[in-house]
Amino acid sequence: xxxxxxxxxxxxxxxxxxxxxxxxxxxxxxxxxxxxxxxxxxxxxxxxxxxxxxxxxxxxxxxxxxxxxxxxxxxxxxxxxxxxxxxxxxxxxxxxxxxxxxxxxxxxxxxxxxxxxxxxxxxxxxxxxxxxxxxxxxxxxxxxxxxxxxxxxxxxxxxxxxxxxxxxxxxxxxxxxxxxxxxxxxxxxxxxxxxxxxxxxxxxxxxxxxxxxxxxxxxxxxxxxxxxxxxxxx
Amino acid sequence: xxxxxxxxxxxxxxxxxxxxxxxxxxxxxxxxxxxxxxxxxxxxxxxxxxxxxxxxxxxxxxxxxxxxxxxxxxxxxxxxxxxxxxxxxxxxxxxxxxxxxxxxxxxxxxxxxxxxxxxxxxxxxxxxxxxxxxxxxxxxxxxxxxxxxxxxxxxxxxxxxxxxxxxxxxxxxxxxxxxxxxxxxxxxxxxxxxxxxxxxxxxxxxxxxxxxxxxxxxxxxxxxxxxxxxxxxx
DNA sequence: ACGCTGGTTTGCTCGACCGCAAGGAATGAG
DNA sequence: CTCATTCCTTGCGGTCGAGCAAACCAGCGT
Numbered sequence: 001x002x003x004x005x006x007x008x009x010x011x012x013x014x015x016x017x018x019x020x021x022x023x024x025x026x027x028x029x030x031x032x033x034x035x036x037x038x039x040x041x042x043x044x045x046x047x048x049x050x051x052x053x054x055x056x057x058x059x060x061x062x063x064x065x066x067x068x069x070x071x072x073x074x075x076x077x078x079x080x081x082x083x084x085x086x087x088x089x090x091x092x093x094x095x096x097x098x099x100x101x102x103x104x105x106x107x108x109x110x111x112x113x114x115x116x117x118x119x120x121x122x123x124x125x126x127x128x129x130x131x132x133x134x135x136x137x138x139x140x141x142x143x144x145x146x147x148x149x150x151x152x153x154x155x156x157x158x159x160x161x162x163x164x165x166x167x168x169x170x171x172x173x174x175x176x177x178x179x180x181x182x183x184x185x186x187x188x189x190x191x192x193x194x195x196x197x198x199x200x201x202x203x204x205x206x207x208x209x210x211x212x213x214x215x216x217x218x219x220x221x222x223x224x225x226x227x228x229x230x231x232x233x234x
Numbered sequence: 235x236x237x238x239x240x241x242x243x244x245x246x247x248x249x250x251x252x253x254x255x256x257x258x259x260x261x262x263x264x265x266x267x268x269x270x271x272x273x274x275x276x277x278x279x280x281x282x283x284x285x286x287x288x289x290x291x292x293x294x295x296x297x298x299x300x301x302x303x304x305x306x307x308x309x310x311x312x313x314x315x316x317x318x319x320x321x322x323x324x325x326x327x328x329x330x331x332x333x334x335x336x337x338x339x340x341x342x343x344x345x346x347x348x349x350x351x352x353x354x355x356x357x358x359x360x361x362x363x364x365x366x367x368x369x370x371x372x373x374x375x376x377x378x379x380x381x382x383x384x385x386x387x388x389x390x391x392x393x394x395x396x397x398x399x400x401x402x403x404x405x406x407x408x409x410x411x412x413x414x415x416x417x418x419x420x421x422x423x424x425x426x427x428x429x430x431x432x433x434x435x436x437x438x439x440x441x442x443x444x445x446x447x448x449x450x451x452x453x454x455x456x457x458x459x460x461x462x463x464x465x466x467x468x
Numbered sequence: 469a470c471g472c473t474g475g476t477t478t479g480c481t482c483g484a485c486c487g488c489a490a491g492g493a494a495t496g497a498g
Numbered sequence: 499c500t501c502a503t504t505c506c507t508t509g510c511g512g513t514c515g516a517g518c519a520a521a522c523c524a525g526c527g528t
Contacts, residue, residue: 063373067463069381073373087359088366094373117359121351124358125321131365132322138372139297139307139328145379146423147303150485181506189380191486196507212494212505229301384515414475425516430477446475446524 057103
C-alpha cells in the first residue's frame, strides 16, 4: 500500500501534540478508501474489524429499528472518528454510515488501537474527548426531544448543521452537502411532511431558502430566536 | 484523610487488571463523601474541579433547560463514573447529580486524571469503554424517542431500570431505589400524568404493581412484549 | 391524632403532529 | 426528448398525549 502523506491529517485536533515519527508509524498501518454517494462504509450489525476516520466528505450514520423505521444517529464531518465499536466494548457496528457526499475515509485494523494507546496516551485522551463530545451532543438532543416542540427542535438541528457544515454564500449560509427533508426529519424525530411544512413557512418569512436537497439560511438571528423559544412571528 | 480500603473498589470492572500497588496509589489521592437523599453532589454549571465514582446508593443526573423544564439525563449506579467533565473538554459540569437514595461517592481532583492515564493505559481504555457505553445508551434513547410511542418508551425505561437496579422479591422484581412517576416521566420525555395512567393500566392487567415512589414488575415477559411492540392486550 | 407536604390518580379538553393521499417539480437515463 | 425516479409540497382528518384541574392518599413531624 502506498504511503499516506502526513500533511493530510497533521492539522486534525485528534493528532495534536503527537510527534511526527509517531504519526508516521500510525499512518503506515492505515489504509484509505473512497466512498461514493449513497454507499455505506460498513453495515449495521456487521462484525467490527476496523475503526475509521473521515478525511473528506460527509457521512450520515443511520440505524434501523426492528420495525424498519430509520433514524440518523449523527452526521460525521471531516476529521471525526467513527466506527470505533471495539472501544465501546462491542464486536459489531451499531449503525450504518452512508456517504451523503463523495467521501474519503481512512481506517485501521482494530488491534492497532491497543498499541496506539499504550504508546501514545495523548491520543487516548484526545479520542476520549471526542467520544465525550459525542455524548454531550447526544444528551443535548435528548433534552431537546424531551422538552421542545418540533419547530424548535428542527431550528436547533439546522443551526447545528450550519455550524458544522455551513459555507458562506452571497445571500446566506449554505449547508454544504446534500440534505433532504427526510434527513432532517430523521435527525429530529419527526416526519418529512412536518419538516417540509416548517421549511415552507420559514421560507415565506424569509428565514431560509430551500431547494432539492439544499438549504440556505438567510437570517441566522431569527432562526436562533425561534430555537430559543421566542415566538417571533412577523 | 484516612486510608481507603482497596476491597471497596477491587471488584469494579473499571479497575480490573490494575495492579494492587497502582490501585493503592490511586486510592491515596481519593476522598470519600456521604450524600443524603435529595442532596446534590455538585451543581450544573459549577466549575468542574473533581471527577467522581459512585460507591453505594443511586443518583439521578438532571439538567434544567433555560425555561426551567427538568429532565433526567441518566441514572448513576454503584461502580459508575460520573462528573468526568474535564475528560469531555469542558470546565463546568453539564448536569446535577442528585441522590435518589443514601449514597457514598468517591472523588479525585482533576489533575490526577492526566497522571493516571500516563501511568496506566488500562484504566484509560476502561474509562473509554464506560463512556462509550453511555454513548450507546444515549443513542438507544434517542432512537426510542424518535420512533416509539410513549407506552413502549416507558416500558423500555422500566425494563432498563429493572436490569440495572432490580431486586428479586417474593412476587416480582422491585426497583431498588425511590423512583417517582415524575422521575420516570423525566426519563422518557413525557409527563407525570401519562406515566401514572400507564402504570394504572398495567397494574390492572397484573403486569406491575405500583406504590409511592415504588415499582414492582410482576410479569417481565408481558412487559417485554409491550416494549417490543406486540400490542398484547388481554 | 392532626394537619401538611409531596406524591399520585383520574377526568376532560384541546392542539400539535402524524399519516394518508394526490399532485408537482427537479434530475438523470436511455 | 421522453420517461422514470426521487424528492418535495400541501390539504385533510384523526389521535395521541399534553395541559389543566380537582381529589385523594401516605407518611411525617409536632
